[in-house]
Amino acid sequence: MKKVKILLSAFVVIAALQSCKEKSDLEEVVATPEPQKEQAAPLGNPDDVKAEGGPFQVAKLGYKYDALAPNIDAKTMEIHYSKHYKKYTDELNKAVKGTPLESKTIEDILKTLDPENKAVRNNGGGYYNHTFFWEIMGPNAGGAPKGAIAEAINKDFGSYEAFKTQFAEAATKQFGSGWAWLVVDPSGKLVIGSTPNQDNPLMPNTGVAGKPVLALDVWEHAYYLNYQNKRPDYITAFFNVINWDAVAKKYDAALVK
Numbered sequence: 001m002k003k004v005k006i007l008l009s010a011f012v013v014i015a016a017l018q019s020c021k022e023k024s025d026l027e028e029v030v031a032t033p034e035p036q037k038e039q040a041a042p043l044g045n046p047d048d049v050k051a052e053g054g055p056f057q058v059a060k061l062g063y064k065y066d067a068l069a070p071n072i073d074a075k076t077m078e079i080h081y082s083k084h085y086k087k088y089t090d091e092l093n094k095a096v097k098g099t100p101l102e103s104k105t106i107e108d109i110l111k112t113l114d115p116e117n118k119a120v121r122n123n124g125g126g127y128y129n130h131t132f133f134w135e136i137m138g139p140n141a142g143g144a145p146k147g148a149i150a151e152a153i154n155k156d157f158g159s160y161e162a163f164k165t166q167f168a169e170a171a172t173k174q175f176g177s178g179w180a181w182l183v184v185d186p187s188g189k190l191v192i193g194s195t196p197n198q199d200n201p202l203m204p205n206t207g208v209a210g211k212p213v214l215a216l217d218v219w220e221h222a223y224y225l226n227y228q229n230k231r232p233d234y235i236t237a238f239f240n241v242i243n244w245d246a247v248a249k250k251y252d253a254a255l256v257k
C-alpha cells in the first residue's frame, strides 16, 4: 500500500511538472515578439521650414501637412513643401545674389525674364508657382465657387462643370512635368492653359498669357506617393481642396488694371 502511495505521489509530481512545462512552452510561444513594423516618421511642422538666406522667404503654408488629406496626403505635402519648395527658394536666392534682380519682386523678375537664364527661369518659376499653389488650396474647401468668380466662370465656360472638365483636360494633357492654369487674359476673360516645367503665365511667350487665379501642379512629386501614375485621380481630388475664397481674391485683384 505504501508503495502504491509513493507511486501515486510520483505520478502527481511528474504530471504537475509536465503541465508547468507545457504552460511554459505555451507562454514562450505567446511571448514570441512579432516582427517590428516600420514606424512612420512623425510629420514636421511647416512653420519650421526656412530659406537659407537671401531676399526670398518660403511663404507660410497656412495649414498643417495633413490638412488636405485624403485628397493630398500628408507625406506628399511635407516633402513638397519642406524639400522641393525650399529648394526652389534657396536656388532662386543663389541665382539672384549680386545681380539687379536681387531687389525686384518675383512678379517683376518673371515678367522681364530672360528665358535663357535657366537658373532664374526654373527656380523663380518654381518659387512663384508653389507659393501660389499653397495659397489657393485649403482644408474644408472645394465645392463650387460663389460670387463674381462663379459668374465669370459661367460666362466664359458655360458652367462650373464645363470649366472643371476643361481644366482637368488641360492638367491631364500637359505632357510630363508642368502646371495647369486659370488666368484672366489681357481682355479680362478667363482662360485655361498649361505650361511645361516651372514656366508660368507671367513669363513672356509661354502660350498662356494673363494673371493667374488658379494653378495645379502636375509634377509627379505632387501626387506620385499616393496616386502613382493615376494623375487624373489626383486632378479630380484637387477640386476638393480648392480654396475659392483665395481664388476670388486673386480674381478681383486681376481685374484691377
Ligand SMILES: [Fe+2]
Binding pocket: 080, 084, 130, 217, 219, 221, 222
Ligand atoms: Fe511641385
